[in-house]
Amino acid sequence: MSDLHFYNSYTRQKEKFESITPGYAGLYVCGPTVSGESHLGHARPYITFDVVQRYLKHLGYKVRYVRNITDAGHFEEEGRDAIDKVGEKAKLEKLEPMEMVHKYTSLFHHGMRLFNCEEPAIEPTATGHIVEQISMIQTIIEKGYAYEVNGSVYFDVKKYAQGYPYGKLSGRILEDQLETTRELDGQDEKRNKVDFALWKSAPPEHIQRWISPWGEGFPGWHIECSAMSSKYLGETFDIHGGGMDLMFPHHESEIAQSTIAHGHPPVRYWMHNNMITINGKKMGKSYNNVIKLSELFSGNHPILEQAYHPMVVRFYILQTHYRSTLDFGNEALQGSERALRRLWEAYDVLKKLSHPGTTEPKDENLDRQVSAWIAEFNDFMNDDFNTAKVIANMFELAPVINGMKGGQIAGGALSLATFTLLQENFKLFIEDILGLQPLAVAQSNKLDGIISVLIEIRADAKKRKDFATSDEIRNKLLKAGITLKDEKDGSVSYSLD
RNA sequence: GGUCGGAUGGCCGAGUGGCUAGGCACAGCUCUGCAAAAGCUGCUACAGCGGUUCGAAUCCGCUUUCGACCUCCA
Numbered sequence: 001m002s003d004l005h006f007y008n009s010y011t012r013q014k015e016k017f018e019s020i021t022p023g024y025a026g027l028y029v030c031g032p033t034v035s036g037e038s039h040l041g042h043a044r045p046y047i048t049f050d051v052v053q054r055y056l057k058h059l060g061y062k063v064r065y066v067r068n069i070t071d072a073g074h075f076e077e078e079g080r081d082a083i084d085k086v087g088e089k090a091k092l093e094k095l096e097p098m099e100m101v102h103k104y105t106s107l108f109h110h111g112m113r114l115f116n117c118e119e120p121a122i123e124p125t126a127t128g129h130i131v132e133q134i135s136m137i138q139t140i141i142e143k144g145y146a147y148e149v150n151g152s153v154y155f156d157v158k159k160y161a162q163g164y165p166y167g168k169l170s171g172r173i174l175e176d177q178l179e180t181t182r183e184l185d186g187q188d189e190k191r192n193k194v195d196f197a198l199w200k201s202a203p204p205e206h207i208q209r210w211i212s213p214w215g216e217g218f219p220g221w222h223i224e225c226s227a228m229s230s231k232y233l234g235e236t237f238d239i240h241g242g243g244m245d246l247m248f249p250h251h252e253s254e255i256a257q258s259t260i261a262h263g264h265p266p267v268r269y270w271m272h273n274n275m276i277t278i279n280g281k282k283m284g285k286s287y288n289n290v291i292k293l294s295e296l297f298s299g300n301h302p303i304l305e306q307a308y309h310p311m312v313v314r315f316y317i318l319q320t321h322y323r324s325t326l327d328f329g330n331e332a333l334q335g336s337e338r339a340l341r342r343l344w345e346a347y348d349v350l351k352k353l354s355h356p357g358t359t360e361p362k363d364e365n366l367d368r369q370v371s372a373w374i375a376e377f378n379d380f381m382n383d384d385f386n387t388a389k390v391i392a393n394m395f396e397l398a399p400v401i402n403g404m405k406g407g408q409i410a411g412g413a414l415s416l417a418t419f420t421l422l423q424e425n426f427k428l429f430i431e432d433i434l435g436l437q438p439l440a441v442a443q444s445n446k447l448d449g450i451i452s453v454l455i456e457i458r459a460d461a462k463k464r465k466d467f468a469t470s471d472e473i474r475n476k477l478l479k480a481g482i483t484l485k486d487e488k489d490g491s492v493s494y495s496l497d
Numbered sequence: 498g499g500u501c502g503g504a505u506g507g508c509c510g511a512g513u514g515g516c517u518a519g520g521c522a523c524a525g526c527u528c529u530g531c532a533a534a535a536g537c538u539g540c541u542a543c544a545g546c547g548g549u550u551c552g553a554a555u556c557c558g559c560u561u562u563c564g565a566c567c568u569c570c571a
Contacts, residue, residue: 029571033570033571044571244565245570249567277565285569286569321511325502334521335509342534343520388510388519389512391520403536465530474531474532478532
């Protein structure tokens with residue numbers, strides 16, 4: 001089997017993955033800012049890195065997956081202006097940061113569960129690590145790469161750039177930055193516009209504030225990730241992930257801060273997922289084209305023709321390589337829904353199939369082909385987590401599976417060994433690694449009993465050639481969202497929408 | 498304006514030099530009381546123009562066009 005390779009955004013090439021501590025892998029992913037409800041765009045990184053994390057585990061790594069919650073900083077919430085203008089009114093009418101943070105964190109977790117994203121090992125919050133952040137800022141000041149102005153602390157990017165490759169990750173040149181911004185920036189407290197805040201002095205009306213050596217204030221956006229990732233994963237860790245839009249300034253700043261504070265770069269491999277677009281434009285607040293997760297799942301949005309199941313969204317995302325943009329569209333989502341249904345049905349069939357136990361395949365070519373498709377599951381994942389190709393192979397296997405059930409393919413066409421391999425690996429990849437689930441959740445026993453009764457009545461009617469009655473039962477059940485299928489062997493199966 | 502990345506059949510999307518994914522949709526056939534499902538078959542595209550090559554969607558150049566980042570952003 002080949003080794004895991006994936007694209008390192010820092011070096012801009014695919015590299016073989018070698019963890020710092022053999023057998024262990026550290027993964028840090030920038031989590032959400034919980035000042036608003038998560039949207040479809042947020043689903044991409046968390047699903048992408050959930051699969052990364054699952055696959056690393058499959059390869060035998062003991063994974064520590066850390067994903068933060070950004071609950072400190074300069075929050076903007078819908079309606080915040082109105083609330084702030086109320087100013088000195090009753091306490092209950094004021095925005096309580098903890099309340100908002102709690103609400104959106106809960107919603108985020110709910111969304112993650114629906115997407116079947118496994119929980120990170122550690123989910124640190126920025127507000128819970130103020131001490132660590134202050135300490136790191138102090139170190140940077142001591143080393144001479146940060147300065148204080150009016151209670152705020154800024155990182156001296158220009159000085160840093162003299163000794164370190166600032167801009168390498170995001171591919172920008174400091175000189176350009178300085179030139180394009182200099183004239184706009186006469187009155188700022190920063191020495192250069194490119195400098196970024198490590199700590200911000202809080203104006204009196206700012207509600208989130210902590211005591212620091214520089215007065216009351218709150219941490220800058222970038223420092224939290226550096227402080228928390230180094231605390232839980234070490235000063236140098238394996239993989240840092242996040243959306244491409246975070247490369248600059250966020251990730252670039254993280255590198256600079258950590259490099260000064262710890263004396264070496266923080267991350268071995270940088271991974272960035274691409275954006276989800278809608279009508280070709282990135283989904284984001286500034287474009288006013290956001291589809292929130294709750295809207296997506298309920299279909300309650302002008303752009304949406306229907307509601308979409310979380311698993312359809314997960315499948316849709318995994319059908320595309322994580323480094324490509326993914327354009328949202330109703331037709332595409334609907335296609336994914338049908339595709340996932342078909343795939344899952346084949347998987348269900350496979351689980352129930354039995355094998356005659358013959359060790360020699362009756363159809364050597366098919367046996368060889370099936371073995372190859374299965375072997376490729378690993379190869380594709382090892383090549384930059386190509387979930388799209390894994391899924392394509394599953395669709396190659398689906399007709400084989402269905403054919404074995406339908407009789408188009410003979411019972412012992414595959415050897416017992418290949419058949420077993422197929423069963424094991426299909427489960428492994430579709431459930432454990434891609435993390436997919438069936439669309440219709442397990443029906444209750446009672447419902448099962450009721451439908452069985454109806455199926456019996458219908459079978460009686462059919463026996464009497466009373467097709468009017470049998471069709472009526474089937475059609476009415478269909479309207480209720482239950483599809484009956486007359487199987488070739490005379491049995492009847494059903495599925496829920 | 499600067500930097501970077503795209504442009505693949507009706508739609509979504511893999512794919513980096515020859516073997517030309519996959520899904521959805523569509524059409525025909527088989528099975529079937531009829532359906533549904535399933536199976537089989539068909540649909541062969543790579544923005545345009547040059548160039549390199551025995552051979553290019555894939556490499557190079559130009560053009561057109563879309564987008565991302567440069568400010569909070571997954």
